[in-house]
Amino acid sequence: MKNRRLDPSQLYKPCSTEELKFSSTEELDDIDITVGQERAIEAIKFGIHIQKNGYNIFAMAPAGTGKLNTVKLLVGHAASRQAIPSDWCYVNNFNQPAKPSAIKLLPGQGNYFKADMEQLIDELSVAIPAAFDGDEYRSRESEIESQSRQREINELSRLRDKAANAHVILIETPTGYAFSPADENNEIISPEQFNKFDKDKQHEIQKSIIDLQEDLAKLLKNFPAWRKEAKRKLQALNREVAELAVNHTIDELIEKYAKQEAILSYLNDVQKDIIEHVRDFLPRSEKMISFMELSQESNPFKRYQVNVMVDFSNTKTAPVIFEDHPNYSNLLGRIDHQAYMGSLVTDFTMIKPGALHKANGGYLILDARKLLIQPYSWETLKRTLQSHEIRIESLERALSLISTSSLEPEPIPLNVKVILVGEPLIYYLLSAYDPEFYNLFKVAADFDDSVSRENSSHDYARLLATIARRGKLRPLSQNAVARVIEHSSRMAGDAEKLLTHLATLKDLLTESDYWAEENGHNQIINGDVQQAIDNKTRRLDKIREKLYEHIDRGTVMIDTEGKVTGQINALSVLQLGEFSFGQPSRVTATTRLGTGKVVDIEREIELGGAIHSKGVLILSSFIAAKYARKTPFSIAASLVFEQSYGHVEGDSASLAELCAILSSIALVPLRQDIAITGSINQLGFVQPIGGVNEKIEGFFDVCAKKGLTGSQGVIIPATNIKHLMLRWDVVHAAQSGQFHIYAVATADDALELLTGLEAGIANEEGIYPLESFNGQVEAQLLQFTTIRKDFNSKADN
Secondary structure (H helix, E strand, O other): OOOOEOOHHHOOOOOOHHHOOOOEHHHOOOOOOOOOOHHHHHHHHHHHHOOOOOEOEEEEOOOOOOHHHHHHHHHHHHHOOOOOOOEEEEEOOOOOOOOOEEEEEOOOOHHHHHHHHHHHHHHHHHHHHHHHOOHHHHHHHHHHHHHHHHHHHHHHHHHHHHHHHOOEEEEEEOOEEEEEEEOOOOOEOOHHHHHHOOHHHHHHHHHHHHHHHHHHHHHHHHHHHHHHHHHHHHHHHHHHHHHHHHHHHHHHHHHHOOOOHHHHHHHHHHHHHHHHOHHHHOOOOHHHOOHHHHHHOOOHHHHHOOEEEEOOOOOOOOOEEEEOOOOHHHHHOEEOOEEEOOEEEOOHHHEEOOHHHHHOOOEEEEEHHHHHHOOOHHHHHHHHHHHOEEOOOOHHHHOOOOOOOOOOOOOEEOOOEEEEEEOHHHHHHHHHHOOOHHHHEOEEEEOOOEEEOOOOHHHHHHHHHHHHHHOOOOOEEHHHHHHHHHHHHHHHOOOOEEEOOHHHHHHHHHHHHHHHHHOOOOOEOHHHHHHHHHHHHHHHOHHHHHHHHHHHOOOOOOOOOOEEOOEEEEEEEEEEOOEEEEEEEEEEEEEEEOOOEEEEHHHHOOOEOHHHHHHHHHHHHHHHHHHOOOOOOOEEEEEEEOOOOOOEOOOOOHHHHHHHHHHHHHOOOEEOOEEEOOEEOOOOEEEOOOOHHHHHHHHHHHHHHHOOOOOOEEEEEHHHHHHOOOOHHHHHHHHOOOOEEEEEOEHHHHHHHHHOOOOOOOOOOOOOOOOOHHHHHHHHHHHHHHHHHHHHHHHHO
């Protein structure tokens, strides 16, 4: 048999301090926190620089890998070389107030334009009243009014003279005008005097009065028309005076914004509206203000305000916006309301910008998970990117939950690069279930959670120095850096890799800094790092401790000495939050005469997962193909994880299950002082598994608690050797010969270690030597086949 025991030097890959050319990380320069992320960085740069529709970016990596900081860094660098985008504002649409108009301005002009409009209204608030309070205006106004009044007076005088010629007097009464007969002296005669006249005289007077009344009626009908004419003259005068006042003031703005057609068009509308509503600029006494006027508008000048949505006057680069709470309103913007006179009112000044407005012309960074959990945010983002415009609409109106009238702001053209950051699972789920996803996010930036350890020690030390400086932590000594690098390989689960999970590294350095302070050290040393590692394990290992205690007391039955047929110690890993540990499990197998079926008890009771069941089917196929190629496979076997009361998943125990079945068939006992892990394929080769360090340490802890004998150990796949970064106590036990690690490539290698027998090689006829393990398995299967034939023959007779 070959010696498959691993040398202690293979169990742990130390970091040589010769690679670290410094005594403290204070001597090292900072480094970008993107070590080992070349693929992701190239993808992000590609997505940033390609200016085509749909080439938005999805940066995928587990939380804590620093993808957000990397994205911000790269995007910020790209934004510094881009032109500053235009400002945008909303103004009143005087023709359709419910549809505010959007105006595009030169970068940084938004607040200046707003200030210019405020100054314009302030100046007109003084200039217009002054113009209407001038002597010229008062004189012309008086002239128009006096001409109108004089015309009425003249016409009434002519009618009065005509009446006097007919001996009739025109009398003004509180209710209007009346005619009364008069004598020769133009004195009003009484009814008694009138009755003394003869009939002809009376008829003549009555006829004259009737004619005069008709003339009066015609005259009075002309009064409203004359007054309207006078009013029109006054309005014309008011317009003329207002135009003179407004034009003189607004001409400066028109000249200032002459090259911007949208602003010129708006200023023309403002000019017309001010002239039409010039009364709003004139002082009114409280007695003149009616209740209706009060209820209509509290500030008549509000319609001339400018609502600046985006202003880049204080920025020198394209915008980079990270929206931490991407709900519907924060993303798209909203229209606020306020209570007024018992109702909710709104106008264009209450339109608020969203993240898309702020990032327009630049970059918008969003957390994919937060975006997806917000109602309608994902669909809104897709619709906005597809339409290339920002259309602000209340969620209630978008969902047709209300039908009341509201504002419909003019959409703003959108030009933005969106970068989503999230877990890889989110990316793959969206790719699979959202047909629109790939058309909008064509660039995937895949961050790696580890980097090759070869030739990376110096850069990794600079990374640690950068994290320590930014976190205001103590510098690390050379030995401390070496210990962090070694532990990083352990956390990566690979002696040839280094972990790039920045959050985990920061936590380790933070806790090490705490222990350095407790121990009175000016810098973090390797002892502080180890103390941080040990104390974190101590905080989290209560369940592991209880489980090992049950094993030590015999509650959970695990043998670490002797030999037993059909029984073996398999190894699994329990993951509890951020802490994982190895757990030995007893696997037993029974075999008997049968028809070639291997029963997986875990599967029968629905505690076994699909991958575990797959492993059982593979090992049963391997047994049949290896030992029963030319004869019926005449056994029945059953497998079970003893004292297992939860779900069993994975195929890392398939090698152990295979050995247990073959031991039961051959009636050859297996060593209980050796645990085993590894998966098997149909050709008998042992495949790598995960959590190899935790599994070895789990069985070591159980053996150490019961007492190391010097014969105990663990069998692992040979392909897992490169993953070994065991604890120092395990390595020391291996160095002293108290514990052993064996690496196997085939099932036969494992069986030789477990049984102490040669596995045996088949001859040209496919027959194994009888004294070999395989020969004993083959002999027992032939015996089962013979018994089965004899039994069938007797049954037929």
